[in-house]
Amino acid sequence: MKSYILELPATEIIDKIKRQEVSAEDYIAKLFEKIEHEEPRIHSFITLTKESALIQARMIDRKIKTIKDGEKLGRLCGIGVAVKDNICTEGIRTTCGSRILENFIPPYDATVVERIKGEGGIIIGKTNMDEFGMGSTTEYSYFGPTFNPWDVSRVPGGSSGGSASAIAADEAGLALGADTGGSIRCPSSFCGTVGLKGTYGLVSRYGLISYGNSLEQIGPITKNVKDCALLFGCISGHDPRDSTSLPYPSKDYTQSLIDDVKGLRIGVVKEFFGEGTDEVVAKYVWDSIKSLEGLGASYTELSIKSLEYALPTYYIIAMSEASSNLARYDGLRYGFRAPDKNYDWNTVFSKNRRLGFGLEVKRRIILGTYALSAGYFHEYYLKAQRIRTLIRREFDQTFKKCDVLICPTMPILPFKLGEKVKDPLEMYMCDIDTVPANLTGLPAISIPCGIHHGLPIGLQIIAQIYREDLLFRVAYTFEQNCFSVNG
Amino acid sequence: MVKEDLVRIGLEVHCQLTKLKSKLFCNCSSDYRGKGPNTNICPVCFGMPGSLPVLNEKALKYALMIALALNAKISERMLFYRKNYFYPDMPKNFQISQYDKAGGMPLATGGRLSLDDGKIINIRRIQLEEDTGKLSYDGTIESSSTTYIDYNRAGIALIEIVTEPDMNSPKEARLFLQKLSSILEHLGLCDPNLEGAIRCDANISFGGGRRVEIKNISSFKEVERALRFEITRQRNLVSKGIEVKSETRHWDDVRRVTFSLRVKEEEEDYRYFPEPDLVPIEISNEMIQQVLSEMPELPEARKRRFMDRYGLPSQTAEVLTSRKALADLFEKSIELYPNAREIANWLASDLLAYLADTNKEIESLNVKPDHFAELVRLIDDGVISRSLAKSIFIEMVSTGKMPSEIVKGKGLEKISDQDYILQVVDKVFKENERAVKDALMNEKAINYLMGCVMKESGGKIDPNVVLQIIRQRLDQIRSVR
Numbered sequence: 011m012k013s014y015i016l017e018l019p020a021t022e023i024i025d026k027i028k029r030q031e032v033s034a035e036d037y038i039a040k041l042f043e044k045i046e047h048e049e050p051r052i053h054s055f056i057t058l059t060k061e062s063a064l065i066q067a068r069m070i071d072r073k074i075k076t077i078k079d080g081e082k083l084g085r086l087c088g089i090g091v092a093v094k095d096n097i098c099t100e101g102i103r104t105t106c107g108s109r110i111l112e113n114f115i116p117p118y119d120a121t122v123v124e125r126i127k128g129e130g131g132i133i134i135g136k137t138n139m140d141e142f143g144m145g146s147t148t149e150y151s152y153f154g155p156t157f158n159p160w161d162v163s164r165v166p167g168g169s170s171g172g173s174a175s176a177i178a179a180d181e182a183g184l185a186l187g188a189d190t191g192g193s194i195r196c197p198s199s200f201c202g203t204v205g206l207k208g209t210y211g212l213v214s215r216y217g218l219i220s221y222g223n224s225l226e227q228i229g230p231i232t233k234n235v236k237d238c239a240l241l242f243g244c245i246s247g248h249d250p251r252d253s254t255s256l257p258y259p260s261k262d263y264t265q266s267l268i269d270d271v272k273g274l275r276i277g278v279v280k281e282f283f284g285e286g287t288d289e290v291v292a293k294y295v296w297d298s299i300k301s302l303e304g305l306g307a308s309y310t311e312l313s314i315k316s317l318e319y320a321l322p323t324y325y326i327i328a329m330s331e332a333s334s335n336l337a338r339y340d341g342l343r344y345g346f347r348a349p350d351k352n353y354d355w356n357t358v359f360s361k362n363r364r365l366g367f368g369l370e371v372k373r374r375i376i377l378g379t380y381a382l383s384a385g386y387f388h389e390y391y392l393k394a395q396r397i398r399t400l401i402r403r404e405f406d407q408t409f410k411k412c413d414v415l416i417c418p419t420m421p422i423l424p425f426k427l428g429e430k431v432k433d434p435l436e437m438y439m440c441d442i443d444t445v446p447a448n449l450t451g452l453p454a455i456s457i458p459c460g461i462h463h464g465l466p467i468g469l470q471i472i473a474q475i476y477r478e479d480l481l482f483r484v485a486y487t488f489e490q491n492c493f494s495v496n497g
Numbered sequence: 498m499v500k501e502d503l504v505r506i507g508l509e510v511h512c513q514l515t516k517l518k519s520k521l522f523c524n525c526s527s528d529y530r531g532k533g534p535n536t537n538i539c540p541v542c543f544g545m546p547g548s549l550p551v552l553n554e555k556a557l558k559y560a561l562m563i564a565l566a567l568n569a570k571i572s573e574r575m576l577f578y579r580k581n582y583f584y585p586d587m588p589k590n591f592q593i594s595q596y597d598k599a600g601g602m603p604l605a606t607g608g609r610l611s612l613d614d615g616k617i618i619n620i621r622r623i624q625l626e627e628d629t630g631k632l633s634y635d636g637t638i639e640s641s642s643t644t645y646i647d648y649n650r651a652g653i654a655l656i657e658i659v660t661e662p663d664m665n666s667p668k669e670a671r672l673f674l675q676k677l678s679s680i681l682e683h684l685g686l687c688d689p690n691l692e693g694a695i696r697c698d699a700n701i702s703f704g705g706g707r708r709v710e711i712k713n714i715s716s717f718k719e720v721e722r723a724l725r726f727e728i729t730r731q732r733n734l735v736s737k738g739i740e741v742k743s744e745t746r747h748w749d750d751v752r753r754v755t756f757s758l759r760v761k762e763e764e765e766d767y768r769y770f771p772e773p774d775l776v777p778i779e780i781s782n783e784m785i786q787q788v789l790s791e792m793p794e795l796p797e798a799r800k801r802r803f804m805d806r807y808g809l810p811s812q813t814a815e816v817l818t819s820r821k822a823l824a825d826l827f828e829k830s831i832e833l834y835p836n837a838r839e840i841a842n843w844l845a846s847d848l849l850a851y852l853a854d855t856n857k858e859i860e861s862l863n864v865k866p867d868h869f870a871e872l873v874r875l876i877d878d879g880v881i882s883r884s885l886a887k888s889i890f891i892e893m894v895s896t897g898k899m900p901s902e903i904v905k906g907k908g909l910e911k912i913s914d915q916d917y918i919l920q921v922v923d924k925v926f927k928e929n930e931r932a933v934k935d936a937l938m939n940e941k942a943i944n945y946l947m948g949c950v951m952k953e954s955g956g957k958i959d960p961n962v963v964l965q966i967i968r969q970r971l972d973q974i975r976s977v978r
Contacts, residue, residue, distance in 0.1 A: 096547075097547070098546065098547040104546070104547075106546070111546065114546065116540075116545065116546070116547065117540065117545070118540055118545075118547075118548075120547060215549060215774075216547070216548070216549050217547040217548075218547055219546040219547045220546075220547070220774075222773075223773035223774050224773040250551065251549060251551060252549050252551075252774075253549065253550070253551050253552065253774060253775050253776050254773075254774065254775075254776055330770060331770075331773055333581075333768075334579050334581050334591055334768070334770070337581060337583065337589065337590035337591055338544050338546070338588065338589045338590050338591075339546075340583065340585075340590060342585060342646075343543070343544075343588065344545075352642060355585050355644065356583070359583055379768065382581070382768035382769075382770050383766055383768060384766045384768075387599055387768075387769075387770070388599070391770055392599070392600065
């Protein structure tokens with residue numbers, strides 16, 4: 011077996027396994043060799059599941075050999091999938107990158123994990139992340155930071171930094187991330203991968219350990235657009251266990267991979283290129299828009315005034331929800347428990363939480379608690395919800411004038427580790443282009459649009475709800491015609 | 498002295514929807530009583546990371562029924578809110594509940610319930626929420642070094658009914674609860690006899706003073722007791738010129754006192770906000786119509802029907818419909834023997850008195866409708882006297898034996914034997930010649946003879962029959978003369 015197989019897109023690896031050109035077992039073994047080689051350098055994973063992955067692979071090989079007519083091999087047959095460590099996996103510890111869940115082993119699978127297994131995908135491990143998804147660099151993990159495979163002195167982005175770096179370093183065929191304010195798209199931009207946050211409610215949140223329930227979605231992080239469409243088709247679709255899941259059937263999004271953007275109307279919103287946007291990033295994104303214009307699309311420059319308030323609105327809602335969601339971690343039923351000697355429960359709770367949570371998590375819990383407190387609720391939370399509605403309406407208006415919006419995913423290039431940790435506000439500013447999609451529930455994809463001095467730059471495409479098909483179409487056309495990784 | 502009408506009492510009643518098979522937000526069984534600790538839990542009701550609540554549709558339907566039965570205004574849109582506070586019995590450290598402020602919309606608002614004397618108790622809001630787990634201790638809460646937590650009860654569906662402070666006495670509070678309980682029983686949604694199925698907190702203020710909340714009152718009797726205690730306590734304070742503190746007190750039903758749990762400096766901050774995992778629920782007119790069409794007959798309607806169809810006096814009909822089991826027993830009994838008034842009287846007075854004396858529930862008795870039907874039939878047929886029937890009744894309800902069986906077993910059937918009665922009358926006539934003479938002249942003197950006959954027979958004879966026979970005998974004597 012040639013090792014280059016790991017560099018292939020997931021769809022091609024799956025085809026090779028199905029055609030028995032390579033056995034799933036050999037492929038998974040090779041994958042773990044690669045992981046063992048890369049991990050000391052980039053640290054993408056918190057937990058690896060080599061043994062169970064190899065057993066799964068053997069079972070899949072047997073199934074391929076003995077398959078009867080009419081029986082179907084899953085769409086993800088044999089592929090190694092890395093799962094962000096805030097998505098529950100039965101029998102595999104799920105930590106959220108936090109000390110407080112250091113030893114937490116969920117008794118159940120998240121719906122997305124069930125679906126991946128149902129399609130023959132193999133879980134290879136749990137990826138590193140900012141604690142509870144709070145951060146844009148994956149430096150806030152209790153288990154230590156992940157390093158950007160393109161330049162290990164730099165951050166991989168966050169909070170799904172482990173998943174994106176695993177894909178970028180060929181440590182996994184496919185990966186799952188979760189995106190509350192850009193946590194899939196940001197590391198995809200910094201690591202040169204494709205990452206999608208779908209329409210809110212299209213992917214079940216059952217089994218996703220909540221940070222900001224009304225904002226977050228699980229989504230794919232992959233090497234290319236086709237892999238992304240494949241995985242998204244496998245994990246999306248209605249789930250009765252999630253009340254916010256939309257009554258929308260799962261679709262085969264690979265059907266949307268059409269290499270044609272003729273007549274497409276692109277909206278370029280000036281607020282997405284605001285102050286703080288790196289000139290290099292802006293140039294690459296504009297060049298990309300011009301390339302698409304060359305393929306038959308047209309563009310209009312627009313403005314969405316309310317975007318000015320998107321960031322504070324997002325942080326108030328996310329932190330408020332987080333302060334409540336994270337209340338259950340008291341060390342009583344599971345997770346980290348400080349050694350205690352007959353304290354009253356108030357003291358026990360406080361101690362467990364003081365020692366169990368990291369700095370950024372505590373900061374957001376306190377801010378969220380403040381925002382929800384009597385007397386401040388109207389001023390902060392309710393006002394944020396009203397602005398959220400306002401932003402939604404403005405996006406609706408904007409989409410009357412265009413089919414998709416194109417902008418940078420991250421306003422800046424991947425920066426050095428430690429560079430922004432000292433200043434949380436500066437770190438929050440990085441999310442300026444990604445949070446609008448979370449506030450509005452709109453689908454958004456990040457794809458690589460260029461490499462500058464060895465660092466990838468991400469392009470974000472946003473569409474109306476349910477229009478993932480359009481995102482895939484534009485992204486695919488761009489990928490086929492305008493960008494080559496080696497170029 | 499402050500007048501009693503200056504007492505203001507409001508109740509917060511939590512009723513478990515015992516008819517539901519599963520919990521409010523998951524498929525776990527709702528039958529938690531008597532189960533081993535923490536055997537009845539799943540990731541959802543245990544609040545495991547990543548788990549999400551899904552509303553039990555039946556719970557909503559049942560809650561709507563209760564709201565409609567209490568004449569409340571159903572909200573067009575209902576929201577769930579999170580009530581945040583740290584407590585070991587809450588798996589998530591927040592409770593999924595509803596709220597009527599800050600944009601919240603509970604299931605229903607503005608209901609009312611009228612007491613028998615026509616007084617109206619207004620209901621502020623009716624909402625759906627999840628129950629918490631249960632804490633227990635080694636010995637007492639103060640002395641135990643360990644707290645045990647059982648989450649079996651966590652996630653059970655509760656209806657919270659909050660009244661306005663419209664009640665002016667502990668008795669009114671009890672009457673309200675009894676009335677409410679009968680409605681719930683008739684709806685078949687909450688079995689008030691199950692332990693912990695109805696729990697109550699009471700707010701009480703005295704003479705316009707500060708509000709005191711009494712928590713964890715377990716039964717209706719206790720509500721009255723706790724409130725009585727609290728009124729006396731507050732009255733004593735006021736009479737000594739001491740101000741009543743605004744606080745939360747616990748009712749200790751063993752020592753029968755309230756004691757302070759915490760003094761409220763200000764309203765606790767629960768940081769209510771909309772539960773992001775549950776979407777707002779639209780309650781359509783069609784849905785309400787559907788629920789209305791499925792509603793069983795309620796106590797008020799049943800009482801009116803009892804009065805109209807069976808000619809029962811208002812008071813009797815009221816008593817019968819105050820408990821569904823009692824009303825059911827009545828209706829089944831009169832199907833077997835249609836002397837409605839007579840059966841109603843036995844149930845409404847004798848049976849309830851027996852239950853009160855013995856502290857038993859109707860359901861635990863071994864008697865069926867045929868028992869009551871037969872008892873009344875035996876009386877109507879003159880087989881047993883009314884006074885004898887009283888003692889037969891007690892034996893019947895305590896043993897479950899049929900009345901005819903009891904009559905036979907005691908050799909009591911003789912009493913209906915005309916010959917036997919004649920024998921006794923003759924004996925009395927012989928021994929009381931003077932009285933017989935008097936009776937021939939003076940109708941009123943018959944009573945003395947009656948008394949003697951009854952005494953002779955040990956009271957087992959129907960006095961009507963005796964009177965009849967004595968008259969016959971006197972007539973015979975007259976005619977002989």
